[in-house]
Amino acid sequence: MTTFEHNHLAGKVALITGAAHRVGAMIARLLHAQGMNLVLHYRHSGEAARQLQAELHALRAASVTLVQADLLDTAHLPRLVDAALGAWQRLDVLVNNASSFYPTPVGSVTEAQWDDLTGSNLKAPFFLTQAAAPSLAQQHGCVVNIVDIHADRPLKSHPVYCVAKAGLVMLTKALARELGPQVRVNAVAPGAVMWPEHTLDVAARDYIISRTALKREGAAHDIAQAVLFLIRDAGYISGHVLTVDGGRSLSN
Numbered sequence: 243m244t245t246f247e248h249n250h251l252a253g254k255v256a257l258i259t260g261a262a263h264r265v266g267a268m269i270a271r272l273l274h275a276q277g278m279n280l281v282l283h284y285r286h287s288g289e290a291a292r293q294l295q296a297e298l299h300a301l302r303a304a305s306v307t308l309v310q311a312d313l314l315d316t317a318h319l320p321r322l323v324d325a326a327l328g329a330w331q332r333l334d335v336l337v338n339n340a341s342s343f344y345p346t347p348v349g350s351v352t353e354a355q356w357d358d359l360t361g362s363n364l365k366a367p368f369f370l371t372q373a374a375a376p377s378l379a380q381q382h383g384c385v386v387n388i389v390d391i392h393a394d395r396p397l398k399s400h401p402v403y404c405v406a407k408a409g410l411v412m413l414t415k416a417l418a419r420e421l422g423p424q425v426r427v428n429a430v431a432p433g434a435v436m437w438p439e440h441t442l443d444v445a446a447r448d449y450i451i452s453r454t455a456l457k458r459e460g461a462a463h464d465i466a467q468a469v470l471f472l473i474r475d476a477g478y479i480s481g482h483v484l485t486v487d488g489g490r491s492l493s494n
């Protein structure tokens with residue numbers, strides 16, 4: 243049996259949005275392995291979320307609570323915080339990971355797409371952080387926002403997504419000022435870590451890798467490790483965006 247005696251994350255509670263799959267699920271596994279209890283949020287992926295909960299409960303019973311919500315439904319965001327308080331009477335960490343991502347070439351963008359992309363990537367992280375802030379302050383906790391290297395360098399045909407992530411970078415800095423000294427707020431900016439499931443041909447992948455200093459794509463684990471660093475080892479870091487892109491941002 244693993245012991246967490248010397249680990250100051252053991253018994254603390256993290257809320258992770260969009261946690262059923264991919265990067266969010268990997269963040270969940272890594273934080274759980276540190277002894278944290280988790281509130282895993284999902285929207286449509288109930289089956290995957292329940293599987294992940296079962297996987298983690300096989301390692302440690304009663305350590306994961308699930309909560310379903312569409313993050314565009316702002317009025318219900320405090321429910322996610324309540325899930326942590328209801329289960330464990332505390333919240334130490336919020337990871338704003340959930341995100342919608344698809345092309346919106348100028349000329350065909352709808353208001354619904356704007357609302358969806360800015361809603362999931364910017365508005366929801368703000369209102370969820372606002373709802374969580376009193377509990378996080380009580381625990382001297384922290385927020386980690388998952389942004390994107392394309393918050394700085396626009397990704398072709400994705401202007402609305404890029405604007406939303408750029409907003410989330412500024413939100414990270416602004417909330418670091420607003421919520422200090424009790425709460426630290428940081429961000430991780432992934433490069434290409436897991437390709438979108440529905441797009442991107444082989445030539446496009448090869449091009450991105452050829453422009454990446456480390457000549458390979460990253461993995462969800464690379465992002466999760468950066469999140470863990472900001473939560474566990476970065477007590478004097480707030481308002482920072484940690485780029486995890488294998489050096490992709492260094493070239494055009």
Ligand SMILES: NC(=O)c1ccc[n+]([C@@H]2O[C@H](COP(=O)([O-])OP(=O)(O)OC[C@H]3O[C@@H](n4cnc5c(N)ncnc54)[C@H](OP(=O)(O)O)[C@@H]3O)[C@@H](O)[C@H]2O)c1
Pocket residue numbers: 259260261262263264265266283284285286287288311312313314338339340341342343362388389390391431432433434435436437438
């Ligand atoms: N993958 C990459 O290479 C990459 C690169 C740069 C940045 N990032 C950032 O890293 C994070 C994780 O990336 P990923 O590729 O793992 O994400 P993803 O699979 O595209 O999306 C994560 C989850 O977000 C949830 N979501 C989307 N819209 C939502 C809404 N309105 N309400 C509630 N949940 C919603 C979905 O939950 P359900 O499935 O439950 O509906 C989805 O599973 C994201 O913030 C992304 O922008 C990723």
